[in-house]
Amino acid sequence: MSAKKMLGRVNYKTSLSGKTWLVGIELEEVVSFLPGQFVSLKVNKEGLRRSYSVASLPGKKTIDLVIDVSPMGEGSKYIIDLKVGDSVEVLGFLGRFVVGEEVFATEKELLFVGTGTGVVPLKPMIDNLLVNRNFRGQVHLVWGMRYESDLYWVKEIDKLQRDYENFHFETVLSKPGNDWPGKQGHVGETIEKMSLQWKEMTAYLCGNPDMIVGVKELLLKKGVPEVQIFYERFA
Amino acid sequence: MNDEPVMTKYKVVVDKNKCIGSGSCVDLANLTFRIGTDGKVGLIDQDGNSDEEKLLAAQSCPMIAIKIINTETGETVWPR
Numbered sequence: 001m002s003a004k005k006m007l008g009r010v011n012y013k014t015s016l017s018g019k020t021w022l023v024g025i026e027l028e029e030v031v032s033f034l035p036g037q038f039v040s041l042k043v044n045k046e047g048l049r050r051s052y053s054v055a056s057l058p059g060k061k062t063i064d065l066v067i068d069v070s071p072m073g074e075g076s077k078y079i080i081d082l083k084v085g086d087s088v089e090v091l092g093f094l095g096r097f098v099v100g101e102e103v104f105a106t107e108k109e110l111l112f113v114g115t116g117t118g119v120v121p122l123k124p125m126i127d128n129l130l131v132n133r134n135f136r137g138q139v140h141l142v143w144g145m146r147y148e149s150d151l152y153w154v155k156e157i158d159k160l161q162r163d164y165e166n167f168h169f170e171t172v173l174s175k176p177g178n179d180w181p182g183k184q185g186h187v188g189e190t191i192e193k194m195s196l197q198w199k200e201m202t203a204y205l206c207g208n209p210d211m212i213v214g215v216k217e218l219l220l221k222k223g224v225p226e227v228q229i230f231y232e233r234f235a
Numbered sequence: 236m237n238d239e240p241v242m243t244k245y246k247v248v249v250d251k252n253k254c255i256g257s258g259s260c261v262d263l264a265n266l267t268f269r270i271g272t273d274g275k276v277g278l279i280d281q282d283g284n285s286d287e288e289k290l291l292a293a294q295s296c297p298m299i300a301i302k303i304i305n306t307e308t309g310e311t312v313w314p315r
Contacts, residue, residue, distance in 0.1 A: 003262040005291075040259060040295040046315050047290075051259065051297035091295055094259040096270075209255075233255040 008088040016152035019070040026062045033058045033093035035124035042089040043078035050075030053121035068117045097232035107137040109201040115144040118207030130164045144172045144187035198222040205231040245286040246304045253300035264292035
């Protein structure tokens with residue numbers, strides 16, 4: 001599967017939360033990629049590109065991108081201005097942040113940690129494991145966000161938790177409202193209290209660089225082998 | 236992608252401090268770039284891929300960690 005330029009058309013665009021958009025891009029053919037990979041969109045005439053993780057599974061003509069436009073840079077402005085029917089130049093599929101084939105045959109414990117839109121590549125990785133590959137090991141997702149109003153996909157992920165008893169999900173808010181019933185603070189504090197098979201597990205981290213550094217350090221302290229910690233930093 | 240090296244006019248310069256090892260450059264120009272043991276991109280061969288492939292690889296970098304210089308004119312082709 002080599003990366004290539006593809007032409008796409010915006011099929012749908014909806015707001016998931018205040019600053020986060022779901023953009024569906026229909027490509028010319030059914031596409032094949034590995035869950036967790038990203039695409040690069042051309043966002044101006046000079047050829048500037050921005051990378052966005054694919055939120056959907058392969059095997060369809062349309063790919064979903066979930067994009068936080070709060071940085072308000074060139075990429076954000078491009079996404080905000082995109083309209084249904086617009087043409088998009090997509091370069092993909094890129095990146096190595098994927099679940100290795102060797103994991104599927106095991107019953108290892110897997111920990112996924114995302115902050116902000118860092119959850120976007122993790123969701124299709126988990127869907128693929130549970131729904132498509134019938135993975136039997138324990139799968140944990142810890143998702144850190146600031147505010148409750150930033151959250152999306154909660155119903156979908158809750159449903160996954162109901163349907164698969166080996167899937168466990170924690171949302172952690174760093175700035176929750178008074179009536180937030182869930183975990184508060186940073187993802188590291190929640191992971192610190194988890195009781196997992198640390199030495200056997202594989203971890204996938206995605207989000208801001210500070211979180212990656214902090215959680216990686218914590219996991220190493222817990223005994224997770226460094227070669228079993230994979231991460232994708234979001235700028 | 237080309238299998239055989241070709242003489243190219245674009246020189247690539249990698250800023251390892253910016254690189255986050257996403258690997259998109261390797262996906263697009265795997266005869267020029269590789270991910271090293273430090274998890275960051277390194278160069279295999281300046282002429283490993285065509286100018287077009289090297290430019291696309293640089294443009295795909297989420298951190299804009301790859302600079303492209305036209306050796307004939309001295310002009311910085313990317314980032315502009």
